[in-house]
Amino acid sequence: MTQAESITDAELAKRPFDELVAELQRIVAALEAGSVGLEESITLYREGLRIHAACEERLRSAELTITELGRRAAATAPAAAAGEPASAEPG
Amino acid sequence: MADFAPERPTLWQASSLPPRILRVTDLNRRVRALLDGDPTLADVWVEGEISTPSFPPSGHCFFTLKDSASQVRAVIFREELARSAVRPQHGMAVICHGRVRAYEPQGVYQLYVESITPAGAGDLHARYEQLRARLATEGLFDADRKRPLPRWPRRIGVVTSPVGAVWQDIRNVIRRRYPLVELVLSPTVVQGEAASPAVVVALKRVFAQRGIDLVILARGGGSLEDLWAFNDERVVRTLVTAPVPVVVGVGHESDVTLADFVADVRAPTPSAAAELAVPDGTQLPAILDRLRDRASSALLGGAAERRRVLAAEARALVSAAPDLGAARQRTADLVDRGHRALAARLERHRATLDGVRDGLRALGPAATLTRGYAVARLANGTIVRDPAQAPVGERLEVVVARGLLGTRVEETRSDGGEELLG
Numbered sequence: 001m002t003q004a005e006s007i008t009d010a011e012l013a014k015r016p017f018d019e020l021v022a023e024l025q026r027i028v029a030a031l032e033a034g035s036v037g038l039e040e041s042i043t044l045y046r047e048g049l050r051i052h053a054a055c056e057e058r059l060r061s062a063e064l065t066i067t068e069l070g071r072r073a074a075a076t077a078p079a080a081a082a083g084e085p086a087s088a089e090p091g
Numbered sequence: 092m093a094d095f096a097p098e099r100p101t102l103w104q105a106s107s108l109p110p111r112i113l114r115v116t117d118l119n120r121r122v123r124a125l126l127d128g129d130p131t132l133a134d135v136w137v138e139g140e141i142s143t144p145s146f147p148p149s150g151h152c153f154f155t156l157k158d159s160a161s162q163v164r165a166v167i168f169r170e171e172l173a174r175s176a177v178r179p180q181h182g183m184a185v186i187c188h189g190r191v192r193a194y195e196p197q198g199v200y201q202l203y204v205e206s207i208t209p210a211g212a213g214d215l216h217a218r219y220e221q222l223r224a225r226l227a228t229e230g231l232f233d234a235d236r237k238r239p240l241p242r243w244p245r246r247i248g249v250v251t252s253p254v255g256a257v258w259q260d261i262r263n264v265i266r267r268r269y270p271l272v273e274l275v276l277s278p279t280v281v282q283g284e285a286a287s288p289a290v291v292v293a294l295k296r297v298f299a300q301r302g303i304d305l306v307i308l309a310r311g312g313g314s315l316e317d318l319w320a321f322n323d324e325r326v327v328r329t330l331v332t333a334p335v336p337v338v339v340g341v342g343h344e345s346d347v348t349l350a351d352f353v354a355d356v357r358a359p360t361p362s363a364a365a366e367l368a369v370p371d372g373t374q375l376p377a378i379l380d381r382l383r384d385r386a387s388s389a390l391l392g393g394a395a396e397r398r399r400v401l402a403a404e405a406r407a408l409v410s411a412a413p414d415l416g417a418a419r420q421r422t423a424d425l426v427d428r429g430h431r432a433l434a435a436r437l438e439r440h441r442a443t444l445d446g447v448r449d450g451l452r453a454l455g456p457a458a459t460l461t462r463g464y465a466v467a468r469l470a471n472g473t474i475v476r477d478p479a480q481a482p483v484g485e486r487l488e489v490v491v492a493r494g495l496l497g498t499r500v501e502e503t504r505s506d507g508g509e510e511l512l513g
Contacts, residue, residue, distance in 0.1 A: 016243075017271045021378075024379070024382050024383075025382060028389065031385075032385065034389070041390055041393055045387070048382075048386040049386075056376065062270040062372075063270060064262065064273075065274065066274045067274070067275050067276070068253070068275075068277075069276065070278075
């Protein structure tokens with residue numbers, strides 16, 4: 001069955017967190033349904049453990065990403081605000 | 092310098108017409124007396140809008156009363172406040188009754204309020220109510236327009252001022268709760284004349300972005316005028332066009348702008364908007380662990396279940412198996428038949444052998460003797476084939492078919508036996 005195909009490490013690192021969680025939930029559901037064979041359920045379980053570890057790692061190392069649109073448009077904002085990151089300031 | 096120091100009083104004293112110099116206290120007292128002497132100011136009714144009321148521990152309430160052009164400081168003391176049916180609130184249109192006096196220690200005059208009654212809607216409030224009613228009639232605030240927020244947003248647009256506490260608060264909240272997202276700031280001014288069109292531009296800019304899952308529109312607290320951009324019809328109508336859900340968090344809990352009404356989700360503050368926008372990531376490790384545990388127990392339970400199924404199948408297999416007793420019986424029968432068949436064959440062989448034996452026997456000496464031949468042998472049993480074996484006088488036993496003849500050799504010849512018989 002195709003569902004036992006394992007995700008590559010690169011894909012694990014790249015896929016959105018929520019997709020990984022959804023994948024983990026799917027694996028749990030498949031295991032709980034008991035509709036897969038023994039060998040495949042062991043494969044699925046291993047896959048689940050890998051995804052779990054990847055999610056944990058993602059949470060541990062998560063860094064908020066910030067981008068800013070159309071900096072020019074902010075030019076009318078009062079300049080100043082010392083202590084604010086330079087990225088928040090119009091150029 | 093020391094030389095000049097005494098000169099000042101000298102100068103003042105020397106003046107023949109010294110200026111009338113008042114102490115500050117004298118000035119304030121004079122102004123106060125002036126105000127106190129005005130009977131109108133001693134008993135006035137003033138209509139205006141309450142702005143930024145404060146409630147210090149003293150129990151008194153200080154606020155600003157204003158209209159579109161002017162403002163005046165006002166205070167209502169604890170006793171009057173306790174009697175008042177109306178508790179001063181920001182933006183509230185009221186008529187205050189009291190007197191005007193100067194407060195000498197600070198040189199300010201203010202309205203000492205004795206009672207407050209709600210007025211008809213103030214000017215801004217009137218416009219606000221009018222617009223709200225009109226937009227509500229269009230259905231822009233209807234509950235069925237509200238979209239649910241995505242549970243796991245990946246990119247969140249933020250429309251707010253890039254400077255100041257609000258943007259900082261939003262970043263902090265999301266960094267703490269769910270740092271897996273990307274925040275896309277669409278900066279704008281949020282105050283003053285330019286605010287409304289700027290907010291519209293910032294909203295449109297973020298709406299045009301791909302991959303934005305939801306938008307936060309936020310601004311810190313302020314007076315009704317400060318927040319006016321969020322009651323602007325252009326801003327409200329731009330929000331209506333949002334391709335993704337919008338969380339609006341403007342001002343404080345008590346500030347409700349028209350942007351709040353049209354939002355998919357209304358948050359009481361900017362920080363609350365950020366909290367509503369993302370899942371609580373602090374719960375995620377526990378959620379993940381629960382999923383892993385469920386997978387484990389499903390796998391183990393599956394194994395146990397398989398073992399049970401296997402045992403049941405083994406039992407079923409046994410009960411479905413052929414009757415071994417019967418099989419054994421059949422096998423025994425087969426063996427018996429084999430034995431019997433073999434015995435019969437052996438019997439046939441024996442008969443054949445008997446025939447062969449009889450044939451062989453016919454070829455043996457006994458049969459030859461029967462035909463009339465005899466065998467001569469010496470006393471020691473040696474069969475005599477040559478006359479030289481038995482000289483004259485030697486005893487010979489001649490064996491014939493039916494017996495034996497004891498004889499003695501009288502004559503020997505070596506001419507060859509066969510010619511002699513012929």
